[in-house]
Amino acid sequence: MSTPRLTVSGLAKTYGNSPVLQDAAFEVVAGEIHALVGQNGSGKSTLVKILTGYHGADPGGAVHVDGHRLTLPARPADLRRLGVSVVHQDLGLNAGDSVVDNICVGSWPRHPLTRLIDRRRAARQARDALERIGEDVALDALVGDLPIADQVSVAIARGVRNLPAGGGLAVFDESTRALPPDSLGHFHALTRALAAQGTGVLLVSHNLDEVLDLADRVTVLRGGRVVEAGLPTGGLDAAGLTRLILGHTLDAAAATARPAPEGADEVFLRQAGGGTLTDLSVRLAAGEIVGVTGLTGAGHEDLPALLTGARSARAGGELRIGDTTLDLAGLTPRRALAAGVHVVPADRGRHGLALELSIEDNIALARLRRGRLRPLTRRAHRTDAATVIEELGVRPPLPDALIRTLSGGNQQKVLIGRALLGSPRLLVLHEPTQAVDVGARRDIHTAIRRHASSGTPVLVIASDPAELVELCDRIVLVHDGRGRELTGGRTVEAVLDGIYQPATPQGAIHHGN
């Protein structure tokens, strides 16, 4: 076997009295893609944060990069010298900054005497980094204006900029979590090319297909301990990997589809437009789960903001819920809530949860926001929190735990569980299972189905075709701002085919009353 780029041995981390990583040991060798997987809260981010210098470790453990021992907590200068870099969750780019700024942020080249930023050298380094991965992106462009494929290139170029040619260690920390399926291929191709040059790649991902497709070997964390170190992925399938991650298999029967609800439409979203969306109509019967998807920029991602009333200035169309008709153009968040529209955003940190408050307070806050006149008693808040923790399997199961201290997936569970508590007349979920492990995804789907079965219509806006096929009774595809329903079989292939095809008049949804 070739030289280890990374050797982790006896690594441990304790927060207060809680050991979250214990005696972790594994190796990443030159030129391999090595996946690090585990349930939410199993310690993956903690390990990555130790590798990248964000956290120190308990005494006793060691990290070696190319045979050199890294002093912990790792210092940025040491990481640069040894060639360790990270591509952050969701690419971690700043949309409002240029390509050069995004690639060079954190380690600008400076003039040796004046210590001022040397912009010419920065541009050269950014271009070199892009060239190394075979990409060519306009250096002055604002990253937010670039197509997602180019944003992927910029994020990876930033990751490789400080790596020695053909060497070093690149850590991809859930980098593809929110990437749409149409840019995943590009990401995977660049990652493979990087490893082929000799760089070691450590890939943290909840996407089992991605792990099986991309990684050569996998290390599995369970409850802070490594239960498999460097297992070749060749002999593994999704069920086998699931068993390793959870410690048990998932009950296949629990995932089977339920009969599609029938009955009069409870909700009619009619000719909705705003942002990139121009014409989307969706009808939902009581208890129906309808998915909405499309390629990046097709317009479906604008739907959550339209339905919360956050984008009403540029909106058009109407939303009918029972006897109430809301004009999307004049919709305010207060009116949307009063009509019973609950939207769970994709960006839980910015629009969803108060990170410095506890699980219980976050749940109580949501009740207040929904305009309850009478505040609930403390005991009711406790019961709410206990319900969410139990139903979604939140870890740690402590109502007083601060949201900030929860792993990403457990934060997501609180967000979804909280939304399911109320009795919305329309529940809108944007990427409901991002960042959650394979078991939690099943729990979330079961909870959504159970909720729908009590009569709530649910709209799911998501980019993963497999998730939509698994969860939804019907699927609407958005192409160039216009929606049409997927007809025929609901399969992953049909969704993927459909999102590339423009709407035809026959396929469009009937707009009449």
Ligand SMILES: Nc1ncnc2c1ncn2[C@@H]1O[C@H](COP(=O)(O)OP(=O)(O)OP(=O)(O)O)[C@@H](O)[C@H]1O
């Ligand atoms: N600052 C902190 N204080 C206390 N506990 C923490 C803190 N940060 C993380 N933890 C705990 O450490 C454990 C491991 O969290 P970590 O973020 O490493 O999990 P993870 O495997 O990355 O999960 P996910 O897949 O959900 O991101 C969790 O139980 C979490 O609650």
